[in-house]
Amino acid sequence: MTLSDSAAHxxxxxxxxxxxxxxxxxxxDVFWGDPEYPxxxxxxxxxxxxxxxYQGMIEQGVSATVTEIxxxxxxxxxxxxxxxxxxxxxxxxxxxxxxxxxxxxxIDLICGTEDREKAVDMMRVWSQRKL
Numbered sequence: 530m531t532l533s534d535s536a537a538h539x540x541x542x543x544x545x546x547x548x549x550x551x552x553x554x555x556x557x558d559v560f561w562g563d564p565e566y567p568x569x570x571x572x573x574x575x576x577x578x579x580x581x582x583y584q585g586m587i588e589q590g591v592s593a594t595v596t597e598i599x600x601x602x603x604x605x606x607x608x609x610x611x612x613x614x615x616x617x618x619x620x621x622x623x624x625x626x627x628x629x630x631x632x633x634x635x636i637d638l639i640c641g642t643e644d645r646e647k648a649v650d651m652m653r654v655w656s657q658r659k660l
Contacts (some may be wrong), residue, residue, distance in 0.1 A: 548583035561639035590614035602656040
């Protein structure tokens with residue numbers, strides 16, 4: 530699968546709002562969080578934890594519309610317009626960049642930022658770096 534194919538597949542998953550669709554493209558040891566702080570309490574350290582987190586967001590009514598796709602080396606970043614349900618404290622729609630690193634056609638790192646330039650920088654830094 531090419532990186533463009535992976536990006537299109539990620540976009541389709543977000544559009545379908547189907548957390549289980551991530552299952553077959555996640556490495557078992559996928560990490561989701563800030564790679565500089567891997568022991569933060571809200572970090573995910575396995576495919577099971579990532580799927581549970583995404584499913585929880587969907588069940589709470591959080592949705593994301595893909596507004597932009599960036600690719601760099603073995604990384605894909607999706608520009609997402611996040612919409613929150615009214616009961617969330619800060620429920621204004623906002624843009625977030627979710628970054629995915631691929632290893633052998635599967636995701637081994639997920640991290641994110643609100644800033645596009647930072648997303649591009651993160652893609653360059655984390656493309657080859659080990660956790």
